[in-house]
Amino acid sequence: MNEELDNFKIDENQSEETIVQSAQSPAQETTSESKAELENTILDEHNEEDNFDTKKLASKSLEEMLEEAEKVLVLTPSAASKNLKAIRPVFFEKFNNEKQAAQLAFEPAGEEQEEETEEFIFEKEELFEKFNFLLNQIKLAQKEEKERIEKDKQDNLKLKLELLARLEDLVKEDETTESIDKVKEIQHQWKTIRFLPKEEISKLWDRYNILLDKFYDNHGINIELKELDRKKNLETKIELTKKVEELHKENSLKRSFILLNKYHEEFKNAGPVPKESREAIWHAFKTASDSVYEQKRKVYEELEVGKEDNLKKKQILVEKAELLNAVTPENAKAWNKKYEDFENLFADWKKIGPIPRSNKDAVWISFNSIRNDFYTKRKEFYKALNSVRNENLKLKEVLCDKVEALKDNEDWGETSKAIIRLQKEWKEIGPVPDKVNQAIWKRFRAACDHFFNNKNTAFAGQRVKEEENLKQKEVLIQKLETLLESKGNAKTVFAELKQISSDWRTIGYVPLKAVKRINTGYDKANNAVYKKFSEQIKEAKHSNLKQHYIDIKQGPNGTKSLDFEARGIKKKISFLNDEIAGIERNMSFFAKSKTAEKLLKDFDQRIAKINGQIKNLKQELSAIKTAHKATTEVTAAEETEVEEKS
Numbered sequence: 050m051n052e053e054l055d056n057f058k059i060d061e062n063q064s065e066e067t068i069v070q071s072a073q074s075p076a077q078e079t080t081s082e083s084k085a086e087l088e089n090t091i092l093d094e095h096n097e098e099d100n101f102d103t104k105k106l107a108s109k110s111l112e113e114m115l116e117e118a119e120k121v122l123v124l125t126p127s128a129a130s131k132n133l134k135a136i137r138p139v140f141f142e143k144f145n146n147e148k149q150a151a152q153l154a155f156e157p158a159g160e161e162q163e164e165e166t167e168e169f170i171f172e173k174e175e176l177f178e179k180f181n182f183l184l185n186q187i188k189l190a191q192k193e194e195k196e197r198i199e200k201d202k203q204d205n206l207k208l209k210l211e212l213l214a215r216l217e218d219l220v221k222e223d224e225t226t227e228s229i230d231k232v233k234e235i236q237h238q239w240k241t242i243r244f245l246p247k248e249e250i251s252k253l254w255d256r257y258n259i260l261l262d263k264f265y266d267n268h269g270i271n272i273e274l275k276e277l278d279r280k281k282n283l284e285t286k287i288e289l290t291k292k293v294e295e296l297h298k299e300n301s302l303k304r305s306f307i308l309l310n311k312y313h314e315e316f317k318n319a320g321p322v323p324k325e326s327r328e329a330i331w332h333a334f335k336t337a338s339d340s341v342y343e344q345k346r347k348v349y350e351e352l353e354v355g356k357e358d359n360l361k362k363k364q365i366l367v368e369k370a371e372l373l374n375a376v377t378p379e380n381a382k383a384w385n386k387k388y389e390d391f392e393n394l395f396a397d398w399k400k401i402g403p404i405p406r407s408n409k410d411a412v413w414i415s416f417n418s419i420r421n422d423f424y425t426k427r428k429e430f431y432k433a434l435n436s437v438r439n440e441n442l443k444l445k446e447v448l449c450d451k452v453e454a455l456k457d458n459e460d461w462g463e464t465s466k467a468i469i470r471l472q473k474e475w476k477e478i479g480p481v482p483d484k485v486n487q488a489i490w491k492r493f494r495a496a497c498d499h500f501f502n503n504k505n506t507a508f509a510g511q512r513v514k515e516e517e518n519l520k521q522k523e524v525l526i527q528k529l530e531t532l533l534e535s536k537g538n539a540k541t542v543f544a545e546l547k548q549i550s551s552d553w554r555t556i557g558y559v560p561l562k563a564v565k566r567i568n569t570g571y572d573k574a575n576n577a578v579y580k581k582f583s584e585q586i587k588e589a590k591h592s593n594l595k596q597h598y599i600d601i602k603q604g605p606n607g608t609k610s611l612d613f614e615a616r617g618i619k620k621k622i623s624f625l626n627d628e629i630a631g632i633e634r635n636m637s638f639f640a641k642s643k644t645a646e647k648l649l650k651d652f653d654q655r656i657a658k659i660n661g662q663i664k665n666l667k668q669e670l671s672a673i674k675t676a677h678k679a680t681t682e683v684t685a686a687e688e689t690e691v692e693e694k695s
Contacts, residue, residue, distance in 0.1 A: 126190035293337040529574035594672035
């Protein structure tokens with residue numbers, strides 16, 4: 050082909066015979082109906098081709114993809130729309146995946162949505178709305194661009210009609226030295242005016258070529274300039290033919306046909322060439338164009354081979370969708386699961402490549418109609434569910450009123466119980482409409498927090514005091530442990546025990562979590578000391594019980610301490626009497642046994658021992674009563690003395 054182009058000769062002595070192009074354009078001569086159909090099909094099927102690397106795009110976050118989408122606003126509406134079409138499926142798929150993942154994480158395992166206390170809200174909904182806003186803006190811009198292009202076409206039509214009128218005047222006028230310059234100017238302007246109403250293009254070209262032909266026939270001036278112009282036109286057409294041949298290396302079918310149409314347009318506008326080169330250059334250009342068409346046709350046919358397999362895959366997905374839609378879910382959780390299944394099917398659908406054009410609409414309509422039927426049923430379910438949620442809203446509003454009425458109450462114990470009951474009722478009611486879920490929850494939560502914050506503030510000082518009490522009791526336990534290791538006499542130990550016991554009773558509450566630990570520690574240490582010095586302590590106590598209890602009465606919280614001692618002694622006596630009753634029942638039970646004599650003797654000894662203990666305890670009670678009476682008489686005497694002195 051290149052050799053054929055290189056052999057074109059430009060005859061410097063060519064005659065003045067005017068050579069004109071055919072009124073019919075090269076594109077019209079070479080593009081058969083079948084080629085045009087192939088070209089249109091490829092352009093339609095590859096209309097999603099874009100400048101974005103979708104694999105790289107998929108690695109971006111939703112925020113980053115939105116930024117990429119916002120950048121296209123500076124492009125022309127057509128280019129912006131093309132780029133957004135590339136971003137849109139990747140953005141929507143990522144958005145849906147993240148939303149579903151967030152919702153699954155939000156839903157409690159094994160629980161139905163109706164049992165939730167709060168409704169799911171996806172924080173990235175705003176990004177979705179912004180992206181849709183961009184889409185709408187581009188659609189509006191495209192509409193405006195289309196209207197502008199149509200207006201420009203009409204304006205260009207007027208301009209070309211004006212050029213034809215000027216050219217017609219030049220044909221009718223007598224030849225002048227300026228005629229050729231005027232024609233050149235018309236040719237230049239004609240080439241610059243491109244977009245025209247489709248139905249007018251052929252008529253305009255016919256009229257233009259006829260008039261140009263008549264001009265060259267009627268005017269023989271400036272032959273050298275005319276021939277030079279034709280030589281330049283030939284060089285342009287040779288270069289265009291080489292560009293067509295380079296299209297064999299182009300991988301994109303869409304770009305191949307776009308460039309081929311562009312080169313045809315430029316070939317047509319290049320103007321006439323020398324007569325002897327006219328057929329040859331046209332043949333070369335046509336041969337190169339036909340070769341490109343043939344090559345791209347084979348590529349297209351190879352792509353078509355896999356379309357039947359893709360069709361079968363999509364038909365299988367249609368069947369799966371039918372089966373999936375055959376069973377109606379019973380609850381919100383099941384609806385959400387089936388929604389996820391449908392979205393997975395749709396994701397699989399998008400991964401499948403193109404199918405035969407003749408089946409494209411039918412199979413998509415079948416699949417999409419099933420999806421739409423499911424989405425309609427799902428919408429109806431949630432519509433009914435929403436009526437229930439409206440009733441739940443009324444119930445929760447009542448609870449808000451109740452807790453708000455209690456929030457400033459300072460009866461901490463009873464009010465705490467009441468609010469906790471209201472919180473349990475809240476959990477049992479179930480979800481409310483999404484649009485008010487957050488608001489009603491915040492209202493209820495605010496009232497609860499208000500009360501418990503006030504309660505915590507009120508008890509803050511008490512907790513500090515309880516911690517101090519705890520430290521004081523830990524010190525007393527340490528004293529008991531030190532006393533256990535001491536070698537002092539019983540009287541001294543007994544006096545310290547009394548003081549520690551008195552101090553322990555006067556110390557207030559400790560933190561609830563420490564009550565068991567601190568009491569256990571005290572009892573263990575106290576019992577250990579008492580056990581070690583028990584016999585000596587008993588003797589000391591019995592020798593002077595009266596003075597012992599008088600000392601207690603005169604100490605801090607004396608009356609309370611004596612009453613505490615008396616209640617403890619009475620409990621011991623009651624316990625011992627119950628033990629005697631139990632022994633006596635056993636005596637009657639074992640009276641007839643072979644070992645009755647020995648057992649009865651043991652029982653009698655135990656009873657005697659217990660009675661001795663009861664006797665001692667009763668002496669202590671008597672001493673406590675005496676101490677009460679003695680301290681009362683002393684107080685009365687002191688009061689009388691004061692009165693006499695007065």
